[in-house]
Amino acid sequence: MRNTQATQLLFELAKPGRRANMLPPSDVPTTPTEKLYPSGALRHEPLELPELSEGDVARHFTNLSSLNMSVDTHFYPLGSCTMKYNPKRNERLANLPGIVDLHPLQPDESAQGMLELLYELQSYFAEISGLPAVSLQPAAGAHGELTALMAAAAYFRDLGQTRTKVLIPDSAHGTNPASASMVGFQSITIRSRADGSVDMDDLRSKVDEQTAVFMITNPSTLGLFEKQIDQIAERIHSVGGLIYLDGANMNAILGIARPGDFGADMMHYNPHKTFSGPHGGGGPGAGPICVRDFLEPYLPVPRVTKVGEAYRMDADYPKAIGRVHGFHGNIGVLVRTYCYIRAYGGKGLRNVSEQAVLNANYMLARIRPLLPVPLGERCMHEFVASASKLKKERGITAMDIAKRLLDYGFHAPTVYFPLTVPEAMMMEPTETESKETLDAFVDALEQILSEDADTLHAAPTSTPISRPDEVRAARKPVMRWTATP
């Protein structure tokens, strides 16, 4: 029987009066809070916080952390997420006192080292993207999309043009249409052809003078490079529109192809995918953006600039869209990104992408005989297999396989995305995995496919929770914990 005491909720573990600290008596004069605040602003019942000892809390969180899968513990081929192993070196460097002890309100003169780092990082991003103007401010990839689209809207306003449409292929990340809507554009879906490429006829029929931006993820979420990108860019540019590149899949093309060279006017990076920023944990993240020179006036402020030999934060840009984040952006993530780029250098980054693509193609070649991969024999950094045939023949779904992989000690691939492939299983091994790991994963998959359907329907059996009721959780979510009556 599993001892679940340490993984109970903190509220369940709490006992009135239990404490994790002992404060000494106050040695300064005190004033009752009633005298400092009007009664209406004060809480009359104590906040219902759980009362616990330090040991309770330490065990609770340590045990919870061990129940999860992570890149530090398991192979994690979660497609579209680029779950590469993050070198611990970057953590160590980002935690140096000269970096973590900086205060955001420190005068520029006393933070020259950090400003220099950020300034250099801007130039690296510009070089890798082929787009010269950079903002480090956005706090996540989707925030980068939003910021760039706001800059684009400001650009069109400045030109005296009213443009209402943003065109987005159906294989895009959901954040693309969400960002377009947030900025007030109408998002219009462009269909994909059976081979995963943009349907040019559909595109041509929807492009007009109202088109502000075409958003494209290239390489796409299907792990394919959109070969028509020059025709697409030409078509969009011919009506005065802009191309936005969702940089989620930059891990496939670092040092090989530059978005600015293949027609993109704006893009974001996801440092947590491409440049070893921390994944998940609720942030903070970063979604730096790069744009063409004619869009630079509209980028948010402040920006890191260099005057003579001195670096400073500069907010004096009259056409800027304003601030999208406090202070310098989320520096912790940007420092890790800087360390990653400096550690590899140009050739090293190209090697990262070559290895990522090689690993994905090796895995694709081994998996194709087991599961159909509808979109081709070759891929970029990831590929999408389908359990559609298995579902028809044996009632086994992509979800069943994903759940069973957990029992074998592997994190599951992304399932049911992109939407254009039925029973999709999207796999991305990244460059940091060895051939042995890739082989072990495919061997496990092969073993799983030889198991009977009932075993797979019951999986996972080795995890503390097997299959949560996702439908009920979505239809009748319980957003607040209350003591069982």
Add this chain to the structure above:
Amino acid sequence: MQPEQLKYNPSHEWVGVTESGGEKIAVIGITDFALEQLTDLVYMALPKVGTKVTAGTEFGEVESVKAVSPLYSPVDGEVVEVHDGLADQLEQLAADPFGDGWMIKVKLADDAKLDGLLDYAAYKQQCANS
């Protein structure tokens, strides 16, 4: 509605046209095949009465635990009725997609065409091939 008498979008919406007071009214829903692919729905957004719809463009969306999917109108016209309460009873949609699960009724535009749509046999064939 009898599935055999309906027309279909390749994107899994069905449409049945009826006459009412001399006007052509299209009833629109999604197919059992689509529901099976989506698995249990958890959310649905439908347009308001009076919304203009055009063939091939979105009129709403459905969300399952797997994904959010747009609903594409099979026809041109104006929404004259929305299935009240369906969004709160998604089980009803799953139980009877071609009947109680109808989503919207659209007054067909004068020049509305159903030419580009699939008939029952062609739609069945598409599902079998996917």
